[in-house]
Amino acid sequence: MNGTEFLRLMGEIDGGLIVNAKDVPAPHRSPAWRRMLIIAAAACLVVGALTAMIVITMRESPDAPPIDTETNETTDVPGTADTQVEEYFDHFSTLLIGGDFESSCGVSGNGEIVLGATTTHDTQAPREYVMERNGEHVVFSYVETCTEFLYQEKYHVYENREKRLKIRVNVYTEQVTFFTSYAPNPINPEHPVYTEQELYDVAYAFLCQRVSDPEAYQVTDRELFDGEEDGLSDELKVEFSRMVNGIATSDSIVLYVSNGQIGLYKMQNFGQMRNVTPLTTEQMSLIEEVVSSRVEKVYRDVDPKYSFSHKDTTYKLMRMSDGRMAIRCYPLIEVTNVDTGTTYEDALDMLIYLN
């Protein structure tokens, strides 16, 4: 028997098994689930205060003039740039805005509400969300729409840190994601609720700026927090280089940490994992120290009213497009709003370059 025949015979298995396989129960919360949450949230790099996610279909974009994201005033866009923006809208099929701690929601260009774009939040937030639409508060049920996007790891990032505005372009799905503190938090009354149009205007204005001043928003393969001092010792870098050079033929290398076991694995042939070289406990401690210090920096820089405790981190070793190696870390944090005592989980996405 060969693989082809096996696949054919799989077609003859019991009908009950076939039907049941499609009836997938909701996953339970567990350490593995938490680990998954980290990955799901990795695309939702949260730096600022509570924000939300909005999805706007770019093809159906309104003609509203853009606004300046700092002053909130309407600005004119030169005709050429405007044309380019339209082309940009035509090129990318979907625009996403947001990413937050507690909830996520979105509005497509045709007015359809899209919620639950970051799967982390159903652990803390209710299954229903409220958002203002056309002057009315509307309750929406949780749906998943953007998970596929969140699992994609290839995207380009444009960032304007001063304006707390970040845009990612997924080069595969051609989706554009905005992360912005202008977005609403529908379940936190401390934060204002913005209208669809206001959110849309922010995105539109950003695109105008991007087209008008492309050098200000260079496409990079980098992600948030990169380019900073990584804090790793030269010795450890040498050690990583040795390990990486010994096995690295692609970017499919996983630094695997589970149940106290630490190892460097290479993904082969769709899932065969091979333990190549274990890291020492000291090496891992050093990496975790770096991660922890960065997490602290992120939260302290953003808003001192949030305290945090580090719960868990997964790591992935990857080769960047410029040939450098980096450890991508997904720390899972328990965040507490000092003022209200509210606690929830958040996940960050960090990159530590090794060479």
Next chain:
Amino acid sequence: MDDRQIITMYFARDEIALAQTQQKYGEYVMSIAHNILDNVQDAQECLNDALLKLWNLIPPENPKDLKAYIAKIVRNMALDRYRDRTRQKRGSGQVPVALSEIEEIFPATNDVLSEVEQRAFVAFLNQFLQTQPERERNVFILRYFYLESVSEIAKTYRLKESHVLVILSRTRQKLKKAMEKEGYAI
């Protein structure tokens, strides 16, 4: 309309049965065909062919589970179509990827099981799958029956893709061991 009523309509040669089947299971069937063929038009044709085949098979066939029955029909049709299409070139979709995974435990061989052996193997496969943990079993079936991509399965189960790959790899290895234990030549 429940499946029993639809099947009764097939027996009565009522063409509304086709429309009801398409309405109830069209999307489900399309997704199976599309996983294999990676082409909407081909998947649509497959759906049409499957409905026609269903019309010709019922009666005399009287399936206990219409959903599973049509799933098997469309899967086989899509695989046949896939083989026709890719006789001269390697195709796209999930079939070549799934095959490469499976070939990890099934070496390329031209040995063909007899009809009796095939039935025995399917019975063995059913038993093996039933003894697996529910999630592992479903992931395996989604991958090798429905030929869903790893990313789709990961999304369904809210797992990392690498986690799904590990589940699949472990289940394949367990299958391999079980087959060796049962005396299947690998």
